[in-house]
Amino acid sequence: MQIRDLPHSDPGDPDVGSGFRFLVWLFRRQLGGQARAMGWGVLHMASIAMLPIFMGMAVDAVVDESGRRLVTAGLVMLAITLVMASADTMLHRTAVTNWITAAARVQQLLARRTAELGGVLTRRVAAGEVVKVSTGDVERIGWFVESFSRFAAAVVVTLGVCVGLVVYEPRIGLLVLAGIAAVCLSVWPLLPAATRRADQERSRSGWATELASDTVAGLRVLRGIGGEELFLDRYRRASQEVRQASVRNARMWSLIDAVQVVMPGLLMIAVVWQGVGLAREGRLGAGELVTVYAAVSFLLFPLRLFQEAAMAFTFSRPSAKRAVRVLGLRRERADGAASSDGPLTGDLWDPATGLFAARGRLTAVVCGDPDFAERLAARLGGHPARAEGEPSAQLGGTPLDEVPLAAAREAVLVQDKDPVLLSGTLDELLTVPASGRVSAEAALGAAQCQDVLTALGQTSADGDGDPMRARITERGRSLSGGQRQRLALARSLITDPEVLVLDEPTSAVDAHTEARIAEGLGTLRADRTTVVFTSSPLLLDRADEVVFVHNGKVSVAGPHRELLTSTPEYRAVVTREPEGLGSEALADPARSMDADPLSDLAEENA
Incomplete structure (x- = not known):
C-alpha cells in the first residue's frame, strides 16, 4: 500500500488480547511492505559489507603495483556505491511508508471506536489518555512497525558477515561473534528498567495533558471564581513530575548508549590486537588486515540498529497496551434479543426506570440527579450507559443495543447537555446526515438563532454579511454559552430523527428566549417523538406529558401544572423549594399556580 492510497478502505478487526498481540x-496486516523494506535493507547493508572486500583488494593492488587490479577494484566499488545509494533511498521510502500506513491504521481504528462509543468513551477512559493515545502513542507504534524490517535486515547481514569472517579467519570470526553476543547481553538487562521508566514518564505525561485540557476547557469558569492560580499550580507540579520522569528515562537511555559505545569499542580493540598479531605471524597481509578491520567496523552500524529496535519496542509496547485499552472497549449488548430488519419506529420505553415516551409526542423528563439524567439519556440512545444485567431501552419493542449501531443512531439522536461545536463555517456545522424534511432556516428559527446569525454575519468571509459563511472557532469559544446551545439545538433539529433526546438544551438561555424555543420545538417536532430532560417550567409547560423520575424509577407522570399541585417532590425539584415549604401551596391550588415561574411569561408567549 502506498501513502496516496490512505485512508485504508478497511482498517481491519484488531487483536486486542494484549499490547504484544x-x-x-x-505487523501481519502489512507483510508486503515489511518484506519490501527488509529486501531493500538487506541490499543496502550487504552493499556496505562488500566494500571492505574490494578495499582490501585495492590495498593489495597498490602493494603489488598492479594498476589493472586497482582500476577494477575502483570500478567495482563505484558500482557498489551506486547500488548502496539506490537501495538506501528505496529503503527510506518504504520504511516511511510502513510507518505512516501503520500509524494511519491505528488512528482509523481509534476513530472508529470513538465514533461507536460516542460520549461514553470519556466516561470509561480519561480524555487526556485518549489524546495521548491518538497522538504520541500512534507514532511510537508506527515507529516499531517501521524499525522491525530494518532490524531483520541487520540480523541477516550481520550473520552473513560473521559467517564470512569465521570462514575467512576463524580466530577473528569467533572473536567477533563472542563480542557481538557480549554487546547484546550487556544491554538486555537494562531494557526492563528502561521500560518501567518510560511507562512512568508516559503516565505522568498523560495526567498533565488531561489536567491542561480540563483547565483550558474551564478557563472561563476558573476566572469567574478566581481559581486560575490554583489550577496553574497543579499543572506546574504535574509538569515538574513529567520533567523529572523524563530526566530519569533519559539517564537510562544514556547509560544504554554508553554501553553501546564502550562494548563495540572494546571489541574493535580486541580485533585490531588479534589482527596485528596475525599480521606479524604472516597469516594476514596488509589488504586482508584492512578487510577484516573494515568488516568489523561495518558491524557497528547494525549494532546501532539493534539498539534502535530495542528502543522502539520498549516505547511501543506500553503504547500498544494503552491503544488496546481503548480499542478493547465495546458497545454492550444484551443476550436473547432480536435485531430489527426495518427502520426503527414506535414508542420509546426504558424497562429499568419505567420511562415511556409515546410516539409523536413531546415528553419532558424531570430528574433530581443530573448525573442520573445524563446516564438515562445515553441509555435511551442505545449507548452503553447501563449497569451489569440492566435491560436496554427499547424503540417499538426492539432493544436498541441489539440493532446495528448505525440503525440505532439513525433512529435516536441524543444531544448531550454540553454539545460540541466543531470549527468551520456555520454551513459546514449544519451539514449533517438528515431526512431533508427540516431546512436549515426552519431549524435556526425554531432554535431562536436570529441574534447568532446577526453576530456571525458581521464576521462572515469577504464581508458579504452571509452568516452561513462565517467561521466558528473550536468548540464555539467565540460564542456565549446560550448561543452555542441554540446552534447545537438547530443542528439536532436539522437531523430530524425519529426520536430526539435533549439533555438540558436551554440551561444557558434566558427565560424569554427559552419560552420561544419551547414553542418552536413543539411546532417543528409535532409528528416526531421528542424527549427533553429539563427542570425548566417553560419547557415543562409546553410538554405533552411530564415524567418525574425519583430514586431511579418513574414516580409519576402527567401535565406540569397538575404535578406541581399533587407531587411535593416534583415541585421541590422544579421550583428549587424544600419539600416542606410546599404544604400550604398544595392546600391552595390558586396560590400554587401563582408560585409557578411561568406566570406572566408563559401568558406573554402563549
Whole structure:
C-alpha cells in the first residue's frame, strides 16, 4: 500500500488480547511492505559489507603495483556505491511508508471506536489518555512497525558477515561473534528498567495533558471564581513530575548508549590486537588486515540498529497496551434479543426506570440527579450507559443495543447537555446526515438563532454579511454559552430523527428566549417523538406529558401544572423549594399556580 492510497478502505478487526498481540496483528496486516523494506535493507547493508572486500583488494593492488587490479577494484566499488545509494533511498521510502500506513491504521481504528462509543468513551477512559493515545502513542507504534524490517535486515547481514569472517579467519570470526553476543547481553538487562521508566514518564505525561485540557476547557469558569492560580499550580507540579520522569528515562537511555559505545569499542580493540598479531605471524597481509578491520567496523552500524529496535519496542509496547485499552472497549449488548430488519419506529420505553415516551409526542423528563439524567439519556440512545444485567431501552419493542449501531443512531439522536461545536463555517456545522424534511432556516428559527446569525454575519468571509459563511472557532469559544446551545439545538433539529433526546438544551438561555424555543420545538417536532430532560417550567409547560423520575424509577407522570399541585417532590425539584415549604401551596391550588415561574411569561408567549 502506498501513502496516496490512505485512508485504508478497511482498517481491519484488531487483536486486542494484549499490547504484544496487537503489535503482531498490525505487523501481519502489512507483510508486503515489511518484506519490501527488509529486501531493500538487506541490499543496502550487504552493499556496505562488500566494500571492505574490494578495499582490501585495492590495498593489495597498490602493494603489488598492479594498476589493472586497482582500476577494477575502483570500478567495482563505484558500482557498489551506486547500488548502496539506490537501495538506501528505496529503503527510506518504504520504511516511511510502513510507518505512516501503520500509524494511519491505528488512528482509523481509534476513530472508529470513538465514533461507536460516542460520549461514553470519556466516561470509561480519561480524555487526556485518549489524546495521548491518538497522538504520541500512534507514532511510537508506527515507529516499531517501521524499525522491525530494518532490524531483520541487520540480523541477516550481520550473520552473513560473521559467517564470512569465521570462514575467512576463524580466530577473528569467533572473536567477533563472542563480542557481538557480549554487546547484546550487556544491554538486555537494562531494557526492563528502561521500560518501567518510560511507562512512568508516559503516565505522568498523560495526567498533565488531561489536567491542561480540563483547565483550558474551564478557563472561563476558573476566572469567574478566581481559581486560575490554583489550577496553574497543579499543572506546574504535574509538569515538574513529567520533567523529572523524563530526566530519569533519559539517564537510562544514556547509560544504554554508553554501553553501546564502550562494548563495540572494546571489541574493535580486541580485533585490531588479534589482527596485528596475525599480521606479524604472516597469516594476514596488509589488504586482508584492512578487510577484516573494515568488516568489523561495518558491524557497528547494525549494532546501532539493534539498539534502535530495542528502543522502539520498549516505547511501543506500553503504547500498544494503552491503544488496546481503548480499542478493547465495546458497545454492550444484551443476550436473547432480536435485531430489527426495518427502520426503527414506535414508542420509546426504558424497562429499568419505567420511562415511556409515546410516539409523536413531546415528553419532558424531570430528574433530581443530573448525573442520573445524563446516564438515562445515553441509555435511551442505545449507548452503553447501563449497569451489569440492566435491560436496554427499547424503540417499538426492539432493544436498541441489539440493532446495528448505525440503525440505532439513525433512529435516536441524543444531544448531550454540553454539545460540541466543531470549527468551520456555520454551513459546514449544519451539514449533517438528515431526512431533508427540516431546512436549515426552519431549524435556526425554531432554535431562536436570529441574534447568532446577526453576530456571525458581521464576521462572515469577504464581508458579504452571509452568516452561513462565517467561521466558528473550536468548540464555539467565540460564542456565549446560550448561543452555542441554540446552534447545537438547530443542528439536532436539522437531523430530524425519529426520536430526539435533549439533555438540558436551554440551561444557558434566558427565560424569554427559552419560552420561544419551547414553542418552536413543539411546532417543528409535532409528528416526531421528542424527549427533553429539563427542570425548566417553560419547557415543562409546553410538554405533552411530564415524567418525574425519583430514586431511579418513574414516580409519576402527567401535565406540569397538575404535578406541581399533587407531587411535593416534583415541585421541590422544579421550583428549587424544600419539600416542606410546599404544604400550604398544595392546600391552595390558586396560590400554587401563582408560585409557578411561568406566570406572566408563559401568558406573554402563549
